[in-house]
Amino acid sequence: MSLPEVSIVATGLANTASVRAAFERLGVATRLVDDTFEVQRAQALVLPGVGAFAPAARALDDLGLRGALRQRIEENRPTLGICLGMQLFCAGSHEGVGARGLGLVPALVEPLPAGPPLPQLGWNRVEPGPGCALLEPGWAYFAHTYCVGEPPEGWNVATTEYGRTYVSAMELGRVLACQFHPELSGEWGAALLRRWLESAS
Amino acid sequence: MIVPRLIPCLDVKDGRVVKGVRFQGLRDAGDPVELARAYQAQGADELCLLDVSATPEGRGHAVETVRAVRRELGIPLTVGGGVRLVADAARLLAVGADKVAVNSAAVARPQLLQELASTFGAQCTVLALDAARRGDGWEVVVKSGQERTGLDVLAWAEEATALGAGEILLTSWDRDGTGSGYDLELLRALTARVSVPVIASGGADGVGHMLEALEAGAHAVLAATIFHDGHTTVASLKSEMLAAGQEVRP
Numbered sequence: 001m002s003l004p005e006v007s008i009v010a011t012g013l014a015n016t017a018s019v020r021a022a023f024e025r026l027g028v029a030t031r032l033v034d035d036t037f038e039v040q041r042a043q044a045l046v047l048p049g050v051g052a053f054a055p056a057a058r059a060l061d062d063l064g065l066r067g068a069l070r071q072r073i074e075e076n077r078p079t080l081g082i083c084l085g086m087q088l089f090c091a092g093s094h095e096g097v098g099a100r101g102l103g104l105v106p107a108l109v110e111p112l113p114a115g116p117p118l119p120q121l122g123w124n125r126v127e128p129g130p131g132c133a134l135l136e137p138g139w140a141y142f143a144h145t146y147c148v149g150e151p152p153e154g155w156n157v158a159t160t161e162y163g164r165t166y167v168s169a170m171e172l173g174r175v176l177a178c179q180f181h182p183e184l185s186g187e188w189g190a191a192l193l194r195r196w197l198e199s200a201s
Numbered sequence: 202m203i204v205p206r207l208i209p210c211l212d213v214k215d216g217r218v219v220k221g222v223r224f225q226g227l228r229d230a231g232d233p234v235e236l237a238r239a240y241q242a243q244g245a246d247e248l249c250l251l252d253v254s255a256t257p258e259g260r261g262h263a264v265e266t267v268r269a270v271r272r273e274l275g276i277p278l279t280v281g282g283g284v285r286l287v288a289d290a291a292r293l294l295a296v297g298a299d300k301v302a303v304n305s306a307a308v309a310r311p312q313l314l315q316e317l318a319s320t321f322g323a324q325c326t327v328l329a330l331d332a333a334r335r336g337d338g339w340e341v342v343v344k345s346g347q348e349r350t351g352l353d354v355l356a357w358a359e360e361a362t363a364l365g366a367g368e369i370l371l372t373s374w375d376r377d378g379t380g381s382g383y384d385l386e387l388l389r390a391l392t393a394r395v396s397v398p399v400i401a402s403g404g405a406d407g408v409g410h411m412l413e414a415l416e417a418g419a420h421a422v423l424a425a426t427i428f429h430d431g432h433t434t435v436a437s438l439k440s441e442m443l444a445a446g447q448e449v450r451p
Contacts, residue, residue: 015299015325021271025275114396117396117420119324119367122246122398124203124204139450143325184277
């Protein structure tokens with residue numbers, strides 16, 4: 001099966017080199033995109049992200065990408081949100097009060113509970129719930145302080161334990177959002193990226 | 202449940218991996234890309250690459266090394282050495298680092314930590330801290346241990362995390378390269394003081410030392426010499442950890 005080219009949204013605030021390298025190891029061409037037209041026409045699109053919610057939300061505004069991102073996700077076109085990218089699918093976040101997410105997922109991003117070290121940095125178990133087609137159980141690498149707490153209506157979710165049970169990934173058709181970093185999650189992560197791309201082709 | 206990380210460290214100078222004792226007497230330990238590939242295949246949970254070059258030419262090499270290592274590496278990569286400005290960190294992230302570690306520059310100008318954390322997030326901002334024993338406590342040392350700072354390690358760690366450091370890479374200068382075990386007292390004292398993850402570094406010569414460090418509160422254990430010298434592999438350390446009842450990523 002030939003896998004589609006991957007377009008990666010370049011917000012200037014993400015570890016895009018790692019994301020590109022992960023797809024290139026799968027034998028797939030990648031390109032960085034930062035305009036509406038390219039986001040609309042991308043066969044497979046990744047919204048990565050590190051850093052804080054408000055600057056990342058602002059970057060989407062500055063690039064004028066909100067409408068195009070919303071549209072392709074509503075149309076169930078192959079789209080992957082990673083880490084902060086997943087959080088940006090949501091309505092908003094306690095991290096950047098007032099900053100708006102894309103509002104595609106009816107959830108407010110909240111802080112991980114105090115107790116274990118924060119940020120969560122390291123490998124943790126991902127356990128997919130019923131209905132997940134792309135996500136499989138395994139170990140994934142996490143680097144975050146905020147999370148989606150409760151399973152949002154309408155999405156198939158995987159959960160992880162860190163001071164609480166929270167949503168570590170969610171999928172709906174060809175749209176996948178991961179709080180963990182599949183590009184840094186070894187062979188398990190590479191296999192997940194491959195399944196997502198296969199669903200896209 | 203989160204599991205502790207086992208992190209091989211590559212000290213890189215002019216495109217080659219080097220290793221010494223207490224940061225001195227550096228000798229060649231191999232090609233960074235080959236070692237990175239091998240450690241990943243053995244099950245390393247993360248890789249740390251510290252640029253120990255002191256020259257601008259060396260820094261240029263380091264960027265190329267990070268780029269080449271990234272192509273191979275599907276696990277997290279922390280890069281440190283020579284980061285003085287947000288732009289230095291941005292350059293390393295652009296070629297494939299996932300986290301950036303700062304050491305001397307943060308001591309000279311603590312505000313750097315805040316700038317990095319507000320630009321890239323605390324999860325991307327690592328404080329590398331070299332600690333030397335002084336009487337009852339520990340003093341921060343810089344410039345490969347050649348320069349004392351007069352700063353108390355615990356107070357500095359607390360200040361640095363308040364400024365935005367999201368992780369501490371804690372190296373015991375006294376133990377580095379000696380194989381005499383991590384400084385457990387130091388680990389206990391530091392992990393009681395800060396709420397961010399702490400990586401234990403300096404002195405590991407086997408699984409016993411690593412288990413002790415985890416027991417003392419470390420969230421990850423880093424080693425260099427034992428891997429480069431072929432004394433052991435990540436895979437065999439992990440199976441020994443499992444046998445001792447310590448869960449690890451398979």
